[in-house]
Amino acid sequence: MGNACCARSAAAVASYPPLGVPDWTEAGVPLFREGVPDHPNVTERYAFEGLLGTGGSGAVVWIAASKSTTSATTTKRRRRRRLRVACKTISWNSLRRTEEVEDLRRELTVMASLPRHHPAMVRLHEVYEDEAAVHLVMDLCGRGSLADRMVERRWFEWCTEDRAARVAWELVEAVRALHEAGIMHRDLKPENLMFSGRRAEQQQLKVIDFGFATSFGPGEIFRDEVGSFPYMAPEVFLRSYGPAADVWSAGVIVYQILCGRHPFPAPDDTYMGQRKATLRGGAADVESHPWPLISGAAKSLVLAMLEPDPTRRPTAHQLLGTLTCVQRFWKVFQYPVVSCVACIIFSSSQTLPFCLSDRASVAEDGGDRLRGTCFTWACLIFIDVRYKEGGYTDLWWY
Structure with a gap:
């Protein structure tokens, strides 16, 4: 590969030919085959400012800023600013098998097909490849994750029911947009829900990490067991599921936001313990503290999302039918x-x-x-x- 790096826009990722068996070398393996033009190194386009976090499969996420400036017009003056982004770096050392390369390619394809301009979707700007790693340049979500807020000392002060309802609405809306685009996330959890926006009242929930995401068709059934087991639906453990599994995962998150605990707690933090607790769970507990202080409609919403039978579980579109008019009303008052x-x-x-x-x-x-x-x-x-x-x-x- 030499010293050249490769870059492609997000829209072009899906058009790459299928990968064959890679030719392993000491320097790594080219993820994208022939026909990719030479491009300056990612460090020539972006300046890395600091570490944002780490992900699975050896991924490291950095805060970066474009070295070129973009103009921004205000009512008082015209100023220039640098675009700040997140750069997810995946080392070739973590891509030792063909399956891992295919998983990364699927993630890029899914991100390229996400609903454009949707406020809850993280946009993929560019993809770079050099001898050391693959670099995904995407939107920056600099306000922390939902998981961070759930473990903060003042979480229950932050999470009044109206704020929980706003997070629930944005989460269900994101699931609806994904499903209408034919995409199933399969790994919804608080760690994969980030916040962006400068002001507190303008912060927007965004869905990240599409490593397990896949496209689906009407009536398609999946048999592979993927995701984070505390948020897996019963049908995922049984290896026969569809997009309704995302609604279950969202329901677990909403339940945790409202009361601070898992709806089906396992006796130990293991896969088998959570599997048994989820499969025999029945209806979620909405009677013990603090549920008597929570509105009956919130309880009904959570119970509907945590319906064990996926055929009776409402879709994200159906859930929004109840929440959309209320969201508009709240925005006014x-x-x-x-x-x-x-x-x-x-x-x-x-x-x-x-x-x-x-x-x-x-x-x-x-x-x-x-x-x-x-x-x-x-x-x-x-x-x-x-x-x-x-x-x-x-x-x-x-």
């Missing part, structure tokens, strides 16, 4: 100024005709208009109080 303006406009539409009407109109419908206005302001006060107490609890879920 989570801001006090917006809610006040909306209430004033509605009240004016009720009281202005009453004030301009004659006495006969007052006698006929003035009382109804005043009662409607009072009811509107009472609802606003109720919503504001619920918000300050930490929760549009029922409004989120119904």
Whole structure:
């Protein structure tokens, strides 16, 4: 391979010819065969700023910044900034078998076919290959993972039910987008859910690590047992599953967010222990503490996602049918100024005709208009109080 490196855009990854048996050399093996043009080394395009984390199969994730600048226009001035990305480096030493190379190729193909511009999807920018490693340049998620937040000391203060509902909505929406694109993740867990965004109220959940992801067709059944066993669905342990397994994994995550523990805890942290606990689990426990403090609709959602029978388990699209309208409602009323303006406009539409009407109109419908206005302001006060107490609890879920 020499000193040249290879790069391709994400859209071109899926068009590569199938890999044959690689020719092993001391320097490694070319992942992409002939016809890949020479390209500057990844370090010539990006400056590595620090370690972000480590992954499976010997992968190391770095924070990097583009050495070239992009223009950004603001209302006050025009400034230039460097694009900051995450670079996942996979050493050739960790790709010793043809199957491992094929797994990496499948991951690249899946990432190239992810729904474009979806807020929950990590975009793959470029793929580099040199004598030492393969480098995947992708979106940077610099706000930590859901797993990090679940182990933080102030987790339960952070995770009020309205915030849990927001995470649940974004997670189910991500699963829906993947399934509509014909992609099954097969390894949903808190470690693979990252946050991005500068401000706390603008942080977006993003799904990462598509190492076990695969495409699927209508009615296709999978027999291989992959994933992280605490989040495996019963049908995955039985080696007969479809996309409904992702809904189960999401249900386990939502359950953990709400109460801080696994719905089917194993007596020991082993594969066989978790397998037995999941297969004989039945219905998840939604009676012990803190579930009496959680809304009934949240319980119903979790129980539906953790339905042991995959044929009776709702799809992500069906779950969003309940959550979408509530998400839109919450986006309006989570801001006090917006809610006040909306209430004033509605009240004016009720009281202005009453004030301009004659006495006969007052006698006929003035009382109804005043009662409607009072009811509107009472609802606003109720919503504001619920918000300050930490929760549009029922409004989120119904």
